[in-house]
Amino acid sequence: MLIKLTGGTVYDPASGIDGKKQDIYIKDGRIVNQPGPDVQIDKEYDLSGKVVMSGAIDMHTHIGGGKGNIARTLLPEDHRMDPVHRTDATRSGTGHAMPSTFVTGYRYAEMGYTAGFEPAVLAVNARQAHMEMADIPILDKGGYVMLGSDDYLLRMLTAKKDQKAINDYVAWTLQAAKGIGIKVVNPGGISAFKFNQRKLDLDEKNSHYGVSPREILQVLATAVKQLGITHPLHVHGCNLGVPGNMNTTLDTIQGIGGLPMHLTHIQFHSYGTEGDFKFSSGAAQIAEAVNRNKNITIDVGQVLFGQTVTASGDNMRQHANHKHASPNKWVCMDIECDAGCGVVPFKYKDQNFVNALQWAIGLETFLLVDDPWRIFLTTDHPNGAPFTSYPHLIRLLMDKSFRNDMLATIHPEAQKMTTLASIDREYSLQEIAIMTRAGAARLIGLQDRGGLSAGNWADITVYTDNADREKMFAKPDYVFKDGELVVRDGTVVHSKWGTTHIVKPDWDPSIEKDLQKYFDRFLTMKVGNFKISDDEFTDIGRGSLTAHPLKGEVA
Amino acid sequence: MSALTFSLIHRPDQRVDMSPLVCHLLKDMEPAQIAAIELQSGKRKIRVDELFKVSGSDTQQIVIENSFGKLDFIGKELDGGSIKVEGDAGAYLGLGMKSGEISVMGNAGIYAACEMKKGFVTIAGDAGDFLGAALPGNKMGMKGGTVLVKGNVGERAGDHMRRGNILIEGNAGDYCGSRMTAGTIAVMGKTGRNLGYAMRRGTLLLWNQPVLPASFNDCGAHTLAFLPILFTSFRKLNSKFADASVAFNRVQRYAGDMSEIGRGEVLIKIG
Numbered sequence: 001m002l003i004k005l006t007g008g009t010v011y012d013p014a015s016g017i018d019g020k021k022q023d024i025y026i027k028d029g030r031i032v033n034q035p036g037p038d039v040q041i042d043k044e045y046d047l048s049g050k051v052v053m054s055g056a057i058d059m060h061t062h063i064g065g066g067k068g069n070i071a072r073t074l075l076p077e078d079h080r081m082d083p084v085h086r087t088d089a090t091r092s093g094t095g096h097a098m099p100s101t102f103v104t105g106y107r108y109a110e111m112g113y114t115a116g117f118e119p120a121v122l123a124v125n126a127r128q129a130h131m132e133m134a135d136i137p138i139l140d141k142g143g144y145v146m147l148g149s150d151d152y153l154l155r156m157l158t159a160k161k162d163q164k165a166i167n168d169y170v171a172w173t174l175q176a177a178k179g180i181g182i183k184v185v186n187p188g189g190i191s192a193f194k195f196n197q198r199k200l201d202l203d204e205k206n207s208h209y210g211v212s213p214r215e216i217l218q219v220l221a222t223a224v225k226q227l228g229i230t231h232p233l234h235v236h237g238c239n240l241g242v243p244g245n246m247n248t249t250l251d252t253i254q255g256i257g258g259l260p261m262h263l264t265h266i267q268f269h270s271y272g273t274e275g276d277f278k279f280s281s282g283a284a285q286i287a288e289a290v291n292r293n294k295n296i297t298i299d300v301g302q303v304l305f306g307q308t309v310t311a312s313g314d315n316m317r318q319h320a321n322h323k324h325a326s327p328n329k330w331v332c333m334d335i336e337c338d339a340g341c342g343v344v345p346f347k348y349k350d351q352n353f354v355n356a357l358q359w360a361i362g363l364e365t366f367l368l369v370d371d372p373w374r375i376f377l378t379t380d381h382p383n384g385a386p387f388t389s390y391p392h393l394i395r396l397l398m399d400k401s402f403r404n405d406m407l408a409t410i411h412p413e414a415q416k417m418t419t420l421a422s423i424d425r426e427y428s429l430q431e432i433a434i435m436t437r438a439g440a441a442r443l444i445g446l447q448d449r450g451g452l453s454a455g456n457w458a459d460i461t462v463y464t465d466n467a468d469r470e471k472m473f474a475k476p477d478y479v480f481k482d483g484e485l486v487v488r489d490g491t492v493v494h495s496k497w498g499t500t501h502i503v504k505p506d507w508d509p510s511i512e513k514d515l516q517k518y519f520d521r522f523l524t525m526k527v528g529n530f531k532i533s534d535d536e537f538t539d540i541g542r543g544s545l546t547a548h549p550l551k552g553e554v555a
Numbered sequence: 556m557s558a559l560t561f562s563l564i565h566r567p568d569q570r571v572d573m574s575p576l577v578c579h580l581l582k583d584m585e586p587a588q589i590a591a592i593e594l595q596s597g598k599r600k601i602r603v604d605e606l607f608k609v610s611g612s613d614t615q616q617i618v619i620e621n622s623f624g625k626l627d628f629i630g631k632e633l634d635g636g637s638i639k640v641e642g643d644a645g646a647y648l649g650l651g652m653k654s655g656e657i658s659v660m661g662n663a664g665i666y667a668a669c670e671m672k673k674g675f676v677t678i679a680g681d682a683g684d685f686l687g688a689a690l691p692g693n694k695m696g697m698k699g700g701t702v703l704v705k706g707n708v709g710e711r712a713g714d715h716m717r718r719g720n721i722l723i724e725g726n727a728g729d730y731c732g733s734r735m736t737a738g739t740i741a742v743m744g745k746t747g748r749n750l751g752y753a754m755r756r757g758t759l760l761l762w763n764q765p766v767l768p769a770s771f772n773d774c775g776a777h778t779l780a781f782l783p784i785l786f787t788s789f790r791k792l793n794s795k796f797a798d799a800s801v802a803f804n805r806v807q808r809y810a811g812d813m814s815e816i817g818r819g820e821v822l823i824k825i826g
Binding site (some may be wrong): 074075076078327328329442 | 692
């Protein structure tokens, strides 16, 4: 079947195309070159006047793993308020802050997203995370595997094992848990919490292992680089949400010594201590450091006002924030003696000074970082806001007068503490396409995704140009996933299953001997069960694995 | 104008969501429009006139005849007007009701008067578990108004209750008044195990000696001046509670639950 998309205005930063009228051909799920004049077109879509981009990729969104189910269990009222009925094309479910799996897939697709990456896959719980994501329709999925507070790695660091041994362990864990990147959350801090430490600075030692967050970041970032994993070490830094943590973040950037590093939801790590309330914006300093250090990429973790729930592996910081829980109920727990988890519902209010300033800090960060290839559009779903608020966020970035109108409504003291009103920048469609498509695909190391040139998979979103960018991005005219039309006029018309993206770095098989002993002695499962096999993805008849090349490898 | 009457023609196998049939939603609607309302029943939708014979026209005075225990959500968020249920009511009777009156001739199911805000509910028979409680996961149950049950009630009566009165002429099941934040529950009959479990504040008023959990402390015998005032306020009720002979002002007072903040009280009639 040959599909032709005729006459759309194409924004494809991956091939440097910025708003050019161009036809696109789709055959067998992929984009192909113009097949010649006499080839019969089976289906043609007239896209004249429409905006065409590749399918959007959310590179940091909590859509799988146990914390999601804890959040769902904790907040039945959130589900009761947003029931989703079945249609001929879709199944029923519930929505709002932490939607059910099926609704997650539908609502992402209905905004033109075709892939989402779960940033906190605990290796010990990876099977559940993947099974949950296997229930998310339409989207491609992938996960970053969490290391850094796991007992085995911390023991290795205490024993001063060499980098090679750590690389082997990282590669082994990544493959066992079927991830595409490595994530570290409050390095060493999740573990330190269990030894009664309630905060852990970059150079403070975990009292049990004698290891500091800085050392953990160093060895993991080195491992990721030496193993050739494209996605840089994905870092949720120390001191999340603490006023003054901007200095920790600047230190982290300095301390990594030029190694590739992705600092996630950086908004929560960009706080100063100035002003009457001892809480101020550090966005300008952070943005300046990001602009200067080309090895650093960030995503924002924008806060938007309203009810949501925060779900994080960072039990230390979640425990510290539990007093702000709204509604007043929360969960902090250990996971298999190897990780942690904290779920705290939050209601961000525009008339609350701190929340209002968080909102402004996120936007300042977006607007002050120059290179759209190194900053990504996230709300850290659901922590800053549910992903369904992305169109609103895009409008804030693309429309200065709208942004200033919103700014005028927030807490007056917060207005005084932000430079937002003086920033004139408005994102262009091309810059949005970079942040949400081409840049994200490049950052994660996705081959054949995030672009519209021949050879790419046909993940395509078509919008009607509208000065109200919120309306435009909330309701695409068409969304194609692997060449199949899944959304028409912002509604799912056909459901299908995406693939799971992974990488396969090598390791020395001899390390399994020691791991086996360790698992037998300490962990809750056998090493053989810990490793997820390929057929666990394919046997259910809807999943598949797509392995992407390592750096330096030829595909 | 005669009361708008829904007379059940047959009992469906599946439960029925009756929430569209409340006074404030039917106001200004023509009889034909009301007959055409679709009610969710299991996975089907059934027209009102398929299920009920509809007569009368006063939408502020609703009567449900031949009612049975699968008619759920009767009087949901009722905001003024009255609903009389001739027969049993299903689950979630008067869920979140804001004002008005509901009376049930028979029994009510689970979660009757759940998260009720104001108004008056009478149940002539028994009520199920979670009378005047919060929905699962919610932190606030009944916030105001009065519920009168002439029969017995199930477990967890007044769970997470915040304000208002629950008056029970019969017995209460286990965990009566659990996790109460405030409000009053009066039980003339017997109470079950774990009375006042994790209650923070609020009053349990009892005619019979309960088995109290170990986390309640005896505060001695008291003569409380507010009790006659409270009983006077019950005078207008069509209930044993209105009878001057049941009133008392001398009580043994227990404070608890000490495993919570312990500001709740259990008052037990002396003599």
